[in-house]
Amino acid sequence: MKKVTVITGGSRGIGAAAAYLAAQQGHAVCVNYLHNQEAANKVVDAIKQSGGKAISIAADVASETEVLNLFNTVDKKLGKLTALINNAGILEQQIRLENMDAARLNRIFATNIIGAFLCAREAVKRMSTKHGGAGGAIVNVSSAASRLGSPGEYVDYAASKGAIDTMTIGLAKEVADEKIRVNAVRPGFIYTDIHASGGEPNRIERVKEFVPMKRGGQAIEVAKAILWLLSDEASYTTGSFIDVTGGK
Ligand code: NAP
Numbered sequence: 001m002k003k004v005t006v007i008t009g010g011s012r013g014i015g016a017a018a019a020y021l022a023a024q025q026g027h028a029v030c031v032n033y034l035h036n037q038e039a040a041n042k043v044v045d046a047i048k049q050s051g052g053k054a055i056s057i058a059a060d061v062a063s064e065t066e067v068l069n070l071f072n073t074v075d076k077k078l079g080k081l082t083a084l085i086n087n088a089g090i091l092e093q094q095i096r097l098e099n100m101d102a103a104r105l106n107r108i109f110a111t112n113i114i115g116a117f118l119c120a121r122e123a124v125k126r127m128s129t130k131h132g133g134a135g136g137a138i139v140n141v142s143s144a145a146s147r148l149g150s151p152g153e154y155v156d157y158a159a160s161k162g163a164i165d166t167m168t169i170g171l172a173k174e175v176a177d178e179k180i181r182v183n184a185v186r187p188g189f190i191y192t193d194i195h196a197s198g199g200e201p202n203r204i205e206r207v208k209e210f211v212p213m214k215r216g217g218q219a220i221e222v223a224k225a226i227l228w229l230l231s232d233e234a235s236y237t238t239g240s241f242i243d244v245t246g247g248k
Helices: 013-024 037-049 064-077 102-127 155-174 203-210 219-230
Strands: 003-007 027-033 054-058 083-086 136-141 180-187 241-244
Touching: 003 013, 003 064, 013 027, 013 037, 013 083, 013 219, 027 037, 027 064, 037 054, 054 064, 064 102, 083 102, 083 219, 102 136, 102 155, 102 180, 136 155, 136 219, 155 180, 180 219, 219 241
Parallel strands: 003 027, 003 083, 027 054, 083 136, 136 180, 180 241
Antiparallel strands: none
């Protein structure tokens, strides 16, 4: 079966690494992004130059209208969806919970939770045998923060990933007999731009001593776990989690 995969937040970091690897493994990929068209084009161009198939589509996953447009465009340009990597996610300045206002909480939960739910919804509508689909797989990109809580940094972000873990368990059971597998990866400290959003671009250098392996991870190390979960190698695996954390 032809593999068609949407990667939300595929322009940079873990999403970009997953896009490259998926393309190498024969997936036609849709690289979704929010604003950084240049980064998205770079990923798409590199995939095309290596003989793969890729398109980029700007869409804010927190917007229902834009998510609908994203999936409708994929239907038209790439064909029948077979996989979703629910990867887009944000965090904000490191602060304590008592200083978080509603606007910030809405932004974090809208992107990290509602965005993942809306994209999962559109993927299920297309892949479920209940709706005439041929099946598929979803991998949610959660975080080790869901079990560690991120005290003093971003409890809101950690809680949003807790919601993703619960969605992974519930949705996996909901669609298990409709030929859709739903799993999650929980990365630890990975070298990407996301830490700059928290106000500490070099955060990993500070925290890596708390990792049993004593180092941060690379985006490709997370991408490999994601692509394994999407593959037929993981055919009896659903509602599961792979921690990619160097032991933390
Ligand atoms: P990143 O380098 O900051 O990249 C974020 C990506 O998400 C970009 O492609 C960005 O698009 C896109 N994005 C942001 N908001 C979006 C929205 N509303 N709609 C669509 N796309 C949006 O992040 P990362 O570190 O690779 O993180 C990827 C995922 O891994 C996130 O869910 C994050 O929570 C999770 N994670 C990361 C780490 C880590 O240490 N890095 C650890 C645990 C979990 P633009 O390029 O257009 O801005």
